[in-house]
């Protein structure tokens with residue numbers, strides 16, 4: 001019965017469409033295109049955006065800003081639905097959903113994006129970016145854009161870089177001030193070869209796993225520690241299961257705001273523009289909030305009972321020296337020429353900022 005109804009409905013719809021087509025040209029002069037825009041302007045689109053972090057994190061606030069922007073600017077032709085806390089899957093699964101066209105937006109750290117394009121490993125090289133501003137300038141410039149553009153052949157549209165931030169080490173065993181203190185610590189890392197390599201170089205025992213499994217793994221003692229930026233450590237309640245934070249700042253993680261290419265290709269050009277603009281407007285706001293939270297929440301970690309260690313220049317240098325071989329090791333895999341260009345540009349930006 002249901003099928004017959006469907007068939008009847010289809011026949012009726014086709015008949016209506018045919019009537020529509022045959023009557024339309026009467027009102028339209030021959031070289032003007034008929035009102036295309038009416039057809040597309042009535043079509044509405046739903047964007048499901050999913051992330052791994054919870055709804056307290058600046059990344060989620062950024063998505064709220066983007067939602068507000070695209071829904072307003074599109075006059076409701078786009079609806080954005082937001083999902084957090086890995087409700088739609090972990091970073092790698094959500095990127096796959098985008099490639100298949102079953103989810104529209106996600107924003108992983110750059111580290112898991114390297115499973116799609118190895119060049120993304122560059123941002124995980126230890127101690128690469130001297131400041132957040134230099135990171136933003138490079139990412140928003142030509143060299144950052146080059147990597148975003150490269151994603152199209154993998155079924156993804158790179159809309160913008162947002163900020164996760166400088167990553168710091170936490171653990172539950174002892175205060176870490178030097179690589180020697182890391183000996184044997186079981187540390188959860190992101191699923192990325194560069195991270196595995198330099199945590200080994202530091203003497204730790206790195207265990208890659210998806211972000212969504214991390215809290216339980218710490219709670220149950222499957223790992224001794226992890227590394228993430230201050231807002232994540234605080235807002236994901238890690239002080240409940242971790243005692244020590246060391247402000248190592250060993251890697252600056254960007255988020256890569258991704259859209260499904262299948263979905264993007266089906267969007268009218270004016271809506272593509274609104275989505276792209278919304279991603280940039282929200283990026284600036286997300287970075288602002290993230291930096292504000294980062295500054296405030298170091299104190300918050302102490303209030304929650306963590307021992308937070310700021311390292312001296314000499315102590316930090318021990319981490320830098322121990323992880324340096326990683327850069328040489330991965331240079332060819334990332335692409336030596338690209339690595340050189342990025343290092344040169346960072347040097348230029350550093351000089352200019354002095």
Ligand code: TK8
Pocket residue numbers: 051052053091107108109164190210211227228232253
């Ligand atoms: C969130 C992740 C997370 C990242 C990690 O989905 O896995 O540690 O820093 O924030 O992208």
